[in-house]
Amino acid sequence: MLMDAKPGDYDIVTNAAPEQVARIFKRTVPVGAQFGVILVVIKGVKFEVAQFRNISGDSVEAWLREDVQHRDLTINGMAYDPLTEQIFDYVGGQEDIQRRIIRGIGEPRDRFLEDRLRMLRAIRFAVRFGYELDPATFAAIQELAPDIQEVSVERIREELLKILTSPQAERGVRLLDDSGMLPLILPEVAALKGVTQPPEFHPEGDVFTHTLLMLRQMKHPSPELAMATLLHDVGKPATRTVTDRIRFHQHELVGADIAENICLRLKFSTDAIEKITTLVREHQKFSHAQEMKTSTLKRFLRQKHFADLLELHRLDRMSSYRQLESYHFCKAKLKEFAHDNIHPPRLISGDDLVKLGFAPGPVFKRVLEAVEDAQLEGTVTTREQALAYAKEFQATGISM
Structure with a gap:
């Protein structure tokens, strides 16, 4: 409210115990009842309701003054009474908003020892709002950086994604990286530093610099695209060779395996892992887009994640030697090809192949893909032509 920003959620503090809150409201979720926290859901809106840490005092203000001393950051340590429209700020939160500073409450080191995840949260809020990190707060993060390994990977993942999708x-x-947490959370990304690249293609510098430039140019990325951007070149350190020039042979394939391992380690969902690894694995194929035969190009363009893949390619090129011919070529082809041209209806099925005398088995997939390729090339357009095309395969003995 003070920053004229729409809140993403609502946190409420009260002297009511979680069991009392659960009796008052119809739908509640005990997200941390042992710590005095319960989630209240009203019309799809979630409210996190926490009990004051200490209610031994004789007033709400006394309870609140004690409570906020154990919140993480000053801008998160203020309270508002909607009935009286009064703001309670015992930690200098309003002043830090004016100064555009992210600062831990009291002794920052103590706040981070209460919950190590707060070190990531401090960075996340700094990049979300474009604020500076208070020097004492950042020094405490650097000191305690090794402790980030004590935090669950699920919580680390969520904060990391919020950082990567920030402005x-x-x-x-x-x-x-400067805090010392990057090598602990993502050593594969830290390993990109100092990995030199061929200057004719990467005048910007090493792989780490290139990756940072891509992150700088992202605009409202999906979490998966942001993660793929960060990881798209993680295969380069392992594949770097120097012959006539610096090369990274099949780094995208090696990188996809590394990215998958990272995502598994951070416990991403199966769908997210599939998308991120696909983006990493496929990002080099644009180099050959203009040479692809029509059927191959159409299959490439109709990929489920192609919009993010195309954007990853644009970021990649704009952060290196800025050649966008393949990007514009693919955009033009997407516009040129109608939906049915890229996703043609199947003209024949496995039952048709059985009737033609094909033996069931792997050959079915080969023949049906060949027929679809012919459709994508435009040489087969009717069911009769598709059956005749399949018979050609039968005549060559492919089914035997």
């Missing part, structure tokens, strides 16, 4: 993702990764 200052590049700065977020730099702060993670």
Whole structure:
């Protein structure tokens, strides 16, 4: 409210115990009842309701003054009474908003020892709002950085994604690196530093610099695209060779395996892992787009994640030697090809192949894909033509 920003959620503090809150409201979820926290859901809106840490005092203000001393950051340590429209600020939150500073409450080191995840949260809020990190707060993060390994990977993953999808993702990764947490959370990304590249294709510098430039240019990315951008070149350190020039043979394939392992380690969902690894694995194929035969190109363009893949390619090129011919070629082809041209209706089925005398088995897939390729090339357009095309395969003995 003070920053003229729409809140993402609502946190309420009260002297009511979780069991009392559960009796008052129809739908509640005990997210941390042992710590005095319960989630109240009203018309799809979630309210996190926490009990005051200490209610031994004789007034709400006394309870609140004690409570906020154990919140994480000053901008998160203020309270508002909607009935009296009164703001309670015992930690200098309003002043830090004016100064555009992220500062831990009281002794920052103590706040981070209460919950190590707060170190990531401090960086996340800094890059979300474009605020500076208070020097004492950042020094405490650097001191306690090794402790981030005590935090669950699920909580780390969520904060990492919020950093990567913030308006200052590049700065977020730099702060993670400067704090000492990046090598602990993502050693594969930290390993990109100092990995030199051929200057004719990458005048910007090493792989880490290239990756940061891509993060800087992202605009409202999906979490998966942001993660794929960060990881798209993680295969380069392992594949770097120097012959006539620096090369990274099949780094995208090696990188996809590394990205999958990272995502498994951070417990991403199965769907997210599939998308992120696909983006990493496929990002080099644009180099050959203009040479692809029509059927191959159409299959490439109709991929489920192609919109994000195309954007990853644009970011990649704009952060290196800025050649966008393949990007514009693919955009033009997407516009040129109608939906049915890229996703043609199947003209024949496995039952048709059985009737033609094909033996059931792997050959079915080969023949049906060949027929679809012919459709994509435009040489087969009717069921009769598709059956005749299949018979050609039968005549060559492919089914035997």
